[in-house]
Amino acid sequence: MKAVVLAAGEGQRLRPLTLTRPKHMIQIGGKPLLEHVLVALREAGVKEVLMVVHYKAEKIKEYFGDGSKIGMEIEYLHQKEIKGTANAFSLAEKHVEEDFLALYGDLLITAKTVQSALNLHRKSKPAATLTTLHVEHPEYYGIIKVEGGRVAEIVEKPSPDVAEGKPINAGIYVFTPAIFEAIGRTEASPRGEQEITDSIRTLIEDRRKVVAASLSAEDWLDVGKPWDLLDANTRVLTKMKPEVLGRVEEDAHLLGSVFVGEGARIRSGAYIEGPVYIGEDSDIGPNCYIRPCTSVGRKVRIGNGCEVKNSILMDGVHIGHLSYLGDSVIGEACNLGAGTISANFRFDNGSVKMQVKGEVVDSGRAKLGVIMGDNVKTGVGALFMPGVKVGCNSWIGPNLVVKRDVPSDTIIILKQQFEQRSH
Secondary structure, three states, X not given: OEEEEEEOOOOHHHOOHHHOOOHHHOEEOOEEHHHHHHHHHHHOOOOEEEEEEOOOHHHHHHHHXXXXXXXXXXXXXXXXOOOOHHHHHHOOHHHOOOOEEEEEOOEEEOHHHHHHHHHHHHHHOOOEEEEEEOOOOHHHOOEEEEEOOEEEEEEOOOOHHHHOOOOEEOOEEEEOOHHHHHHHOOOOOOOOOOOHHHHHHHHHHOOOOEEEEEOOHHHEEEOOOHHHHHHHHHHHHHOOOOEEOOEEOOOOEEEOOEXXXXXXXXXXXXXXXOOEEEOOOOEEOOOOEEOOOEEEOOOOEEOXXXXXXXXXXXXXXXXXXXXXXXXXXXXXXXXXOOOOEEOXXXXXXXXXXXXXXXXXXXOOOOEOOOEEOOOOEXXXXXXXXXXXXXXXOOEEOOOOEEOOOEOOOOEEOOOOOOOOOOO
């Protein structure tokens, strides 16, 4: 069975990280999010993938190529304009002749989730199979109502009282070719897009059989907001196979599940508590502390006396000595001056809030640090308050306290004032 994977969107809620890459290519545990999706498909027995791409498609194609590097066959379908999920899935019509798997490429899933959908579809032989699960805030998603073993209704973005206790649409489907006829009858939504949920409603209204497989929340995660990256990173690292391929000097200590890539160097006095991933050719220490759930990319330098906790450091990051990063995501090629600090905890013990697409959103997290785009530079002693975002290519001068978001291509310096002494 073929799979159609949607990887066309930009991911505006994940800015500034998505200003330079599609959200599907953000690295988690040393691999792009999309690679984790494809590996789950492969482990479930799916070997052929139709990948729908648009935003910065060249980055996806350059990394995955024809799919042979991960043991799959990948064919790319270009969505010329972002016109909705139904429009995206419709691109596969000329490429599939039988039932096919369909899913969003920004989900962290396991092979178990895929197999649950496929098993129910083969058993029930419906026109479409959906997947559902229970989450803490179902009102942020579409909810599914099931009656007599069939999906009776899909309600998008319901009010909290309507959504309470209801399972959500998990975004993993198995369709028969009948879905294409339904898509052809699907009108644009108020935001001007064809939604696949409206096409499924058409099948239901036509009295076609639509069923839903129930998933476990442990096997599914929607990676839509910056802090979701940290949750996804934790899940990936806790399942990671430990291995040391690089050089670990005497008096460096590795505890628990730690992966050290080829060419990496762990200097004397480094203390690393797993799960931790250290990428190829990275240089760690001496005398630094890498705490659990940290993912370090390739060619990263972490200097003397640094502490990094529950964070994602992308390729080429340089962290000067005596710095602290906690619960943060740092984009590629950032250079942090000595003594750079990310504050990650509020004085009032409240959850950290962050600007997402122009709105202040409660992350629900007690600890959340800084989110940096690519190529950010900080001076000595720069300090970032909880939940701050810094855009790509920005420079933050020394001894600054950054209390609000910094746009891309911005220079911020502490202005000095001089007063002439009188004689």
